[in-house]
Amino acid sequence: MGNLFNILKKSFRYTLPVLFGYIPLGFAFGILLASKGYGPEWAFFMSVIIFSGTGQYLIVSFLAAGASIPHVILMTFLLHFRYFFYGLSMIDKYHKIGKSKWYMIFGLTDETYAILSTETPPKDISRGAFYTAVTFMNHCYWIIGSTLGAIVGNILPFNTKGIEFVMTALFAVLVVEQWKAHKNHIPALIGFVIPIISLVILGSEHFLIPALLAVSVILMCMRPIFEKEERL
Amino acid sequence: MSNFATSMGIVLAMAAVTAFTRYAPFIFFGRGKEPAKWIKYLGKLLPPALMSVLIIYCISSVDFIGGSHGIPEIICIAIAMALHAWKGNVLLSIGVSTVLYMVLVQTIFV
Numbered sequence: 001m002g003n004l005f006n007i008l009k010k011s012f013r014y015t016l017p018v019l020f021g022y023i024p025l026g027f028a029f030g031i032l033l034a035s036k037g038y039g040p041e042w043a044f045f046m047s048v049i050i051f052s053g054t055g056q057y058l059i060v061s062f063l064a065a066g067a068s069i070p071h072v073i074l075m076t077f078l079l080h081f082r083y084f085f086y087g088l089s090m091i092d093k094y095h096k097i098g099k100s101k102w103y104m105i106f107g108l109t110d111e112t113y114a115i116l117s118t119e120t121p122p123k124d125i126s127r128g129a130f131y132t133a134v135t136f137m138n139h140c141y142w143i144i145g146s147t148l149g150a151i152v153g154n155i156l157p158f159n160t161k162g163i164e165f166v167m168t169a170l171f172a173v174l175v176v177e178q179w180k181a182h183k184n185h186i187p188a189l190i191g192f193v194i195p196i197i198s199l200v201i202l203g204s205e206h207f208l209i210p211a212l213l214a215v216s217v218i219l220m221c222m223r224p225i226f227e228k229e230e231r232l
Numbered sequence: 233m234s235n236f237a238t239s240m241g242i243v244l245a246m247a248a249v250t251a252f253t254r255y256a257p258f259i260f261f262g263r264g265k266e267p268a269k270w271i272k273y274l275g276k277l278l279p280p281a282l283m284s285v286l287i288i289y290c291i292s293s294v295d296f297i298g299g300s301h302g303i304p305e306i307i308c309i310a311i312a313m314a315l316h317a318w319k320g321n322v323l324l325s326i327g328v329s330t331v332l333y334m335v336l337v338q339t340i341f342v
Contacts, residue, residue: 024323028330037233042243043340049247058286062242066234069245076249083250085275087257088267095263108254162334166310168290169326169333172312175287177323178280180317187277191284195292204292211285219277220270227273 010122011133015141019110022053022141023148028166029056030149035160045149047143051107054079054174056146057167078212086113093117097128104140105134107135107140184226190218300341306334 030043046056055076062072072112093116094101106117112135121130153160179188195211200211234242261267287309296302312329319325 004308021322023319024327028326038239042239046243046247050243051251055246055250059246062246063234063239067242069241072245073249076246077253078278079255079286081275081282082252083253084256084278085272087254088261091257091261091263093323094258099331101258105254105258106251122260132277159338160334162329162337165305165333166326166330168287168305168309169312169329171283171290171320171327172309172329173316175280176282176313177318178283182280184277185280187281188284192288195263195285199288199292207292208285208289211288213283215281215285216274216278219274219281223270223273226277 007125007129007133008137011130012114012137014119015134015137018115018138019141021111022138023145025053025170026142026145026147026154027149028163029060030146030151031151031153031160032057032060032166033063033146034150034153035163036060038063038150039154040147040150040161043146044143047146048139051142052080052109053138053142054110054170057170060164062198063168074209074212082107084109084116084154089117093127094131097126097131100128104131105136107139109138112138115183186222186226187219190215194218210217235284250293300337304341308336 009204026047030040032042033043033046046059049055050059057071058075058079062075087105090105090108090113094104108116115134116131116140121127125133175188178187182188195207195215198207198211198214203209247298253329257267272310291302291305291309294302294305308329311332311336316322316325
C-alpha cells in the first residue's frame with residue numbers, strides 16, 4: 001500500500017491541470033443532467049462507464065429527446081472517431097506494460113491523452129504504474145465533479161434556465177481549438193455550411209444525419225485535392 | 233427525461249461505442265500494422281468539420297424567426313469563441329459565456 005500511495009503521490013502533480021478542468025466541467029455536466037430530471041446516481045454511472053466530456057454533454061440532449069439507439073450509435077461513433085487515432089499513437093507506448101493497459105485504453109480521454117503522450121514518468125516509477133495512476137486519478141476527478149454537480153443541481157432550487165448553453169459553449173471552444181490546430185480551414189467551413197443548408201431544408205428534427213453523411217462524402221471527394229496540396 | 237429503459241439504452245449504447253472507438257486500434261492494429269490511408273485522412277479532417285456541425289446542432293432548435301431570434305445564442309457563441317481565441321482558457325470561455333447566457337434568457341430575453 002505504501003508503494004501504491006507513493007505512485008499516486010508522485011503522479012498527482014501531472015494531473016493538476018486535469019483536476020482543475022474536470023471538476024468544474026464535470027460539475028456543469030451534473031447540473032445540466034439534473035436539470036433534465038436525472039439524479040446523481042445517473043451522473044455517477046455515466047461518468048464511470050462512458051468517461052467522455054463531449055459524449056456526456058451530448059448525451060443530455062439525447063436523454064431529453066429520447067433519441068433512438070441507431071442515432072446515438074452513429075453520433076457517438078463520429079464524435080469519438082478521434083479516440084481511435086489517440087489509441088493508434090499509443091500502441092507503442094502501451095506495449096508490454098501488463099494488464100492495466102486495458103484500463104488505460106478505456107480511460108483515454110482528450111486530456112489523459114494530452115498528458116500521457118507528452119510527459120515522461122518520474123524516475124522511480126514504472127511507465128505502467130504512472131500511466132495507470134494518471135488515468136485513474138483523471139477518472140476520479142470526472143466522477144467526483146459530475147456526481148457533485150448532479151447532487152447540487154437536485155437539492156438547490158436555483159433557476160437553471162439556460163444552463164444547457166454549456167454544451168454549445170463547449171463546442172464553440174472546440175471549434176476554435178480545431179481552427180488553431182489546422183492550417184486547412186475548408187473542412188471547418190464545410191461543417192458550418194452543409195448543416196445550415198440541411199437545417200433550412202429538412203428542419204431541426206431530421207437535419208443532422210443527412211448533414212453528417214454529406215460532410216463525410218464531400219470530405220472524401222476532396223481527398224485528391226487536399227492530399228495533393230499537402231495542406232493537411 | 234426519458235423512462236428508465238430508454239435512458240439505460242442510450243447510456244449503454246454510448247458507453248459501448250465509446251469503448252469501441254478506444255479499443256479498436258489495439259484490437260485491429262497491433263504494432264507495425266497501419267490502417268488504410270483513407271481512414272487516416274478522415275481522422276485528420278473529420279474532427280474540425282464535426283465540431284462545426286455540432287455547434288449548428290446545438291442551436292438547431294432555436295427559433296430565428298420568432299421569439300428572441302437567436303440573439304442570446306449568437307451573442308454568447310461569439311463571446312465564447314472570441315474569449316477562447318484570445319485567452320485560450322477553456323473554463324473562462326465556457327464559464328463566462330454560459331453565465332451570461334443564463335442571465336440573458338432569465339432577465340432580458342425571457
